[in-house]
Amino acid sequence: MSKIPEVRTEVNFVDYKDAYAAAQAVIEANRCLFCEDAPCIQACPTAIDIPQFIRKIATENVRGSARTIFDSNILGMSCARVCPVEVLCVGSCVFNKLDVPPIQIGKLQRYATDLAYDKGWKFYEAGPDTGFSVAIVGAGPAGLAAAHDLRRFGHAVTMYEKRAVLGGLNSTGVAPYKMRADRAAAEVDWILDIGGIDVQTGVEVGEDVFWSELEAKHDAIFVAIGLGPDKHLKVPGTELEGVHGAVDWIEQMKLGEVSLEGVERVVVVGGGNTAVDVVREALQLGVRAVTMLYRGTEEAMSGYAHEWKAAKIEGARALWQGLPVAYLGEDRVKGVRCVRMDDDKKPIEGSEVVVGADLVLLAIGQGKLGDMVSSLDGIAVEWGVMQTEESGATGRAGYFAGGDCANGGKEVVNAAAEGKRAAKAINGYLMQGTLTLPAEGF
Numbered sequence: 001m002s003k004i005p006e007v008r009t010e011v012n013f014v015d016y017k018d019a020y021a022a023a024q025a026v027i028e029a030n031r032c033l034f035c036e037d038a039p040c041i042q043a044c045p046t047a048i049d050i051p052q053f054i055r056k057i058a059t060e061n062v063r064g065s066a067r068t069i070f071d072s073n074i075l076g077m078s079c080a081r082v083c084p085v086e087v088l089c090v091g092s093c094v095f096n097k098l099d100v101p102p103i104q105i106g107k108l109q110r111y112a113t114d115l116a117y118d119k120g121w122k123f124y125e126a127g128p129d130t131g132f133s134v135a136i137v138g139a140g141p142a143g144l145a146a147a148h149d150l151r152r153f154g155h156a157v158t159m160y161e162k163r164a165v166l167g168g169l170n171s172t173g174v175a176p177y178k179m180r181a182d183r184a185a186a187e188v189d190w191i192l193d194i195g196g197i198d199v200q201t202g203v204e205v206g207e208d209v210f211w212s213e214l215e216a217k218h219d220a221i222f223v224a225i226g227l228g229p230d231k232h233l234k235v236p237g238t239e240l241e242g243v244h245g246a247v248d249w250i251e252q253m254k255l256g257e258v259s260l261e262g263v264e265r266v267v268v269v270g271g272g273n274t275a276v277d278v279v280r281e282a283l284q285l286g287v288r289a290v291t292m293l294y295r296g297t298e299e300a301m302s303g304y305a306h307e308w309k310a311a312k313i314e315g316a317r318a319l320w321q322g323l324p325v326a327y328l329g330e331d332r333v334k335g336v337r338c339v340r341m342d343d344d345k346k347p348i349e350g351s352e353v354v355v356g357a358d359l360v361l362l363a364i365g366q367g368k369l370g371d372m373v374s375s376l377d378g379i380a381v382e383w384g385v386m387q388t389e390e391s392g393a394t395g396r397a398g399y400f401a402g403g404d405c406a407n408g409g410k411e412v413v414n415a416a417a418e419g420k421r422a423a424k425a426i427n428g429y430l431m432q433g434t435l436t437l438p439a440e441g442f
Helices: 022-029 039-043 050-058 062-072 076-082 094-098 105-119 141-153 181-192 211-217 246-255 273-284 305-313 412-431
Strands: 133-137 156-161 197-201 220-223 243-245 265-269 289-294 317-320 322-329 333-340 353-356 359-362 399-401
Touching (some): 022 050, 022 105, 039 050, 062 076, 062 105, 076 181, 076 412, 133 141, 141 156, 141 220, 211 220, 246 273, 246 359, 265 273, 273 289, 273 359, 333 359, 399 412
Parallel strands (some): 133 220, 220 399, 265 359
Antiparallel strands (some): 322 333
16 A cells, blocks of 8 residues: 655665564563563553563464554554663563563564564454444554554544555654664555555645545544644754755655765754654764754753663764754855853853754754644644543544644654544444444454
């Protein structure tokens, strides 16, 4: 379904975490204590029964292991690669308190789910037709998770995606040393293989179709539109060649080609996870000097510490407490003028410095798309983020939301969890007390 170009820059990256062979997986699985209270489960947004799937690997029931994972998280393959397990399940392993290496849960999950894909194992089928139809706006992780479960409930599903490529940030934004776009596309195809999901690409709500049309055609609507374009600083030189949003640049690299000819110095503005990812990407593509420019301190950065540690090992530099005030150059950027900030994030007089740069990538956040629905009565939007109940329900009957547009920008695993919860809530809304027997596994 998702067609990924063969020629793209991301193929130059290698997987930064080696996959387990069967013997390695069994040995690692047998280290697990199978804790009764399982803090790893509590740390997982999708609440995968981690001790159970690991026990099944230990007994060489890998098919059962994969089924346990997918029952909770249909995006278990990609999450095994992109989840920040160091701060979630692995970070919660009891072995961390015993000065013993924690169980490598992510690598075990990858082993089981990859084998499921390689063997072509199928676990789910669509439920009996209910006669109801659901529109899903956005074909990223939240939308895909919701679509799959809604089909298991027996509802007709139509996905509306403005891009030509499905998968959301899994396809366009994940660092390629974690997961390439073609692997994300394989996951999309695997999920859609349940059948009965009508996918319409190149369709943008508000341009090609309107909310009123979706309401007339469908019985419920799940909004999973993600985030908007990169934010830019309003400083002189923004129009110079070589100044780009980081997310846009990553997408171009993953789905096409980027040229680093003549680029010896890259400055990445920001201190979050996207900033750290793009720092590592530039380094691994052979750029000589990559500097992260962040207005706060190293301790205050929002990017994961383990990712930044890896970036420093790879050669990353940083200028802490620096704020860009201008991009320098005639036609193409040649540097960034910065002012240093004090601990209260106030400019220090006379502290301006210039950092040389042939490419500037801005990772200071993405716009929120809540305004797309703010005109609809009953839907509350705060700071561009849709407000929902825990189930994903909004204040407008029949409308539900999940993923980045409703959580402000979290992990893939959060989106998967929200999509699954919303599917259950949508089913309840549609059936309204009618006895329904969903497919096995709910």
